[in-house]
Structures are given as C-alpha cells and as structure tokens.
Amino acid sequence: MPSALINVPARAKRGDVIEIKTLMSHIMETGYRHIASGEVVPRDIITSFTCRYNGTEIFRADLYPAIAANPFITFFTTVTESGKFEFEWIGDRGFSETASASILVE
Amino acid sequence: MKIIGCIAILTAIAGTALAADIPQSERRSGTSFMSPDTRAMQDEDTANPGMLWVLDGEALWRRKAGVADKACADCHTDARVSMKGVAAHYPAFEKAFGKPVDLEQRINLCRTNHQQATPLAYESHELLALAAYVARQSRGMPIETGDDPEIAPFVEQGRELFMQRQGQLNLGCANCHDDNWDKKLAGSAITQAHPTGYPLYRLEWQSLGSLQRRLRACITGIRAQPYDYGSPELVALELYLMSRARGMAIETPAVRP
Incomplete structure (x- = not known):
C-alpha cells in the first residue's frame, strides 16, 4: 500500500518562493543485490518524479538505483496563482502513484 | 581485621570498575547524538x-480481520484517545502468562484472542505499522514502564542480561552504553541505549524496525548468538531498557542514522 507525504503551504502571497516537500514510500531495490542462492533481486525503483502546477510542469527528476528507499524530494517554486500541485511517481513493475495539494494565493 | 579491611577496599575498587548507571541528570535520548539534518527529518512529520508506517497503521486499525471480522477500532474506537499513553507502559505484565509482553506481542494477542486472526510476523510491515501507529499516540509522553511490582523480577533479569558479557568479543551492553556513551565507535556515536522512539526508522535499514531488531543487531555486533524474536530474553532486555528510560519522552516514530 504505497503512501505519500506532501508538504505544501496552505496559503502564500503572490510572488512568494515556497518549499515543496514530498516523501513517497518505495523500497528502491537496486537490482545489484543477490539472495543467498546467488540469484539477483530484480531492480524495483521509482524512475521518474514530476510536479505540475495548474497543469504546467514545474519540476521533474529522474531517479536511479543509488537513491535510498522512500525517496524524499524537496524543491522550491514561485507562487503565481491559487490552484493545485499534482505529483506523479513512475517506476519499475508498473509503479504509478499520484498525489495533489492545493494552495491559496492572496 | 586487616584482612577484612583489605577485602572492603578491594570490593570498593571492584565496584567502581564495574559499570555505573548513568546519573538521571545526564540521561540523553539518541536524538541528542544526531546531526541537525537527521533531527530535522525526525521532527517534521x-x-x-x-510516518509512512503510521499512516498504514491507521488504515490497518480500521480494517476488519480474522474469523471474528473485527477491526481494532471496533473495540478500541479512536486510537488517538484509547491508545494515548499506552505504549509508555510497555513491555507490561500479562497476568495470563505470568510474564511481561511487549507492544508487538500485545497487538498479536489481541489479534489471536479477539479478532481470531493469525498473528503477524515479527518485523512484518503490518505489525510495524500497527505498533508505530499505537506508539505514535504516546509521542511526547513520559515513559512509565516498570512501575508494576509484579514485573520487578523481569526488570532485574533484563538488567543482568544488559550487564552480562557474552560473544566472541566478550562484551556486555553496559560496556558501551553505560561506560562509553560519550565516545565514538568507528565514527558513530555510542548512545545511552534509551529506547525512546521505537519502532523507529533507521537510515541504515532504510526501513522501520522494532527494538528487538535493534537488540539483535547489537548482539550480532558483539559476535554473540542473537536471541530469537519474541524470546523472554529480548522482552526482558526491552523491559529493562524502557524502565531505565523512565520519565523520558516517547519519540515514536523516531529517526536514527
């Protein structure tokens, strides 16, 4: 049961720079580990993260096997208008999760 | 008389050479040994x-399970009220067994007796999630484990295990955590072994883990044979450590390096 923790300020002034913090539950199995019998544990990671602000992409990151479990991604953006931030995580084995948060701009 | 005097002096010297308890005023949570970055991670939900496990625990709390088709919430209703302060008393004495049980064992007793469901495996995601969710309700409250008179012999058993040297390195827990907690071991802080934040997220594990997992890792570190999950020895150790941390605030879910 994947779950995400999102931290976006509920309100801000137009032109403010805000920090957005996201945490997604994921094992981030590297694909380099072996089990006792010698078989490789298949890679299972998040490969891509995107954030859209009222439909426009404002942040994107590619993720690789060296990134720890439960990736914590934070970034900054300038607020322009009230609306919605939409987050999307895509990964191996058909992993696809979304979350969203609203902001009120005064 | 002279001989008796000598014995008294020798005993006194031996006494000081043995592990001394950490004075109350010098007790510190593992948090105070961490870098500001790790502390910031712990402090913000x-x-x-x-908190990912706490969220899952909240969902499990409300999910029906077992032959009885009951959820935790069906009996205990709102965990924020009913579970407040509960974890601060664990491990606690279980009259039916005449011995202490820890929080994970209590959850499994509830599952088998009241939900008529199969017990959850140690370190399984579900058990950690439920334990984290229950213990989270006591965050900030002082630990009160060990004040039950019936539990005293088990606290003493735990204390003996804590002091006892074992393994190929011939070390007891106290040799590091009582005697050398102000020093470092291979660059890592040696902490005082106050289990204030379990189950906790260990960056090294990249996962949440129980106090029993931590104890087993430490026992493996001194190259001794770790006790099995759920063994009376591990519960006694948990009990002693929690009673030793009495009065300190619960931090669940804590973050540790």
Missing part, C-alpha cells in the same frame, strides 16, 4: 519516513 512530512519529512519523517516513519
């Missing part, structure tokens, strides 16, 4: 990965 949207940055603390342990």
